[in-house]
Amino acid sequence: MPTRLASRVFAAITLGWLLAGAPLAHADERWIVLGGDIAATLAALDADANVVARDDTVLYPPQMAALPSVGYLRQLSAESVLSLQPDRVLAAGHAGPQEVLEQLAAVGVTVETINAPPTLDAIADKVRTVGRLTGRSEEGDALASELDQKLERLARLPPLPPTRAMFILQHSGLTPRVAGSDTAAHTALEAISLENAFAAMAGYQSVGAEALAKQAPELVIMSQRGLNALGGEAALWQLPGMALTPAGREQQLIVIDDQALLGFGPRAPDQLLTLRQAAEDLLGAPTTAQVSP
Template sequence: MKKILLSALCFALAFASQAQQRIVSLNGAISEMLCALGLEKQIVGVDITSNFPEVLKSKPKLGHNRNISAEAVLALQPDIILTTQDQLNAQLKDQLQSAGIKTVVLQQEYSIEGTKKLLNDVAAAVGASAKAKELSQQYDNQVAALNIKPVNKKLLFIYARGAGSMMVSGTGTSLDKIIQLAGAKNAVNEFKDYKPYSSEALVAENPDVILLFTSGLQSVGGIEGMLKIPGIAQTTAGKKKQVISMDGEMLSGFGLRLPQAIRELNKQIAAFN
């Protein structure tokens, strides 16, 4: 009986400790996972990419990972800060740790298994591993249900913030990985990460389909606006108006909606002749 009571007490204390956590998340996929783990009420601040589920839109926004200040984060009095290695600069990390705030920097691999590992790492950091087992099984079931057939299309992803500010994805990015998972090919293989848009290079690559975030396509005036950008109309994608736009965080975040993103992108590509 004493052992049972002691176990119950330990569980209650652990639950109470978890419930009192004030969490700051500086990554959209992590924020999504925290909500799926039932911890949305403990989230006191998020970065600008944290916009799903809907409850995150009411959370204090700390800005983009490149311009988040330690003062803004510390003002929220967090007990723990969660982020990924590529979204926290060394200076900010040092400032937060110097202030005595537990800062957990996780590795994020852009793959199906990488998303599952990130979920388990997030859960371990906040003491919610039991709930993560259930979510992992749901995620595995969604992945198993995918029936992705290869599509013989070259996709070019353009990150746009208006016609005057556009970047093209090379290899190694989350967009490069999602294009491959959706059964297509990245039209660019000559460089890694992102480079400024070039009309000459675009025409040379001649993508079958152009992929953008929904906000990016809106920023250039929709498909008709895209066709006015030098080089676009000369490509197969431009001539056939084969342009796809999807929610940015779902498409590139590699969160728990990854199976949905893969299925939707594959479906939209396959719809083109």
């Protein structure tokens, strides 16, 4: 059967199976998860018992991160996936190449692709979808409702004092790579009422001392992994141009879990509330954010 035809047949079978309601997995089924957000969702729904492998982006939970990897999410090979003898693959929408997923389906592997836009509003739908695909619709609906409530609570919080923030994703030598618009980090900053100092640029870009001084961020947000790679907080403040910024002069830093925050999985709402609380504490704003209701 040609690959394209197999893909169409598979899509039709999958749709019918979803409409009928997903059965519980057989105990001996072998699953591979592709995408950190999908892995975190499986764990949150207690639906990860059948997972035997993952891709390189799956760093949470620890027991799943310890499983064999089939490679990078966007550069998979059918050989690496099939070497783990999976019965089912649960993949984030940006997993690929698509040809590889079609090859897996053509040889009988059930490939479930969970397509969701990279937005906070899509988190609950993603959770519900994974719940249906794993026979945990009730648990998925309950978790989705809880996550929506947290995001709604975040949206109702009063604005923070006007503050220009810089989100450093990583660094390259002495040049930080920061988040502009059209990024998950920009969405996160907006969600907690911080202004992205580099919103005028698109995507993640490296910025030098002149740009830092010009945009004058008052607050730096960075992951612990990124900070460790840089050499610690002292090294951050020594980056060229950082001393010319209000953030550098006052050493205003918030350290976050970027995997939990930027993957738009089930951990994102709590991480946003934690980030909002940290910003309130640092800026001396009234305490309004709580991680637990």
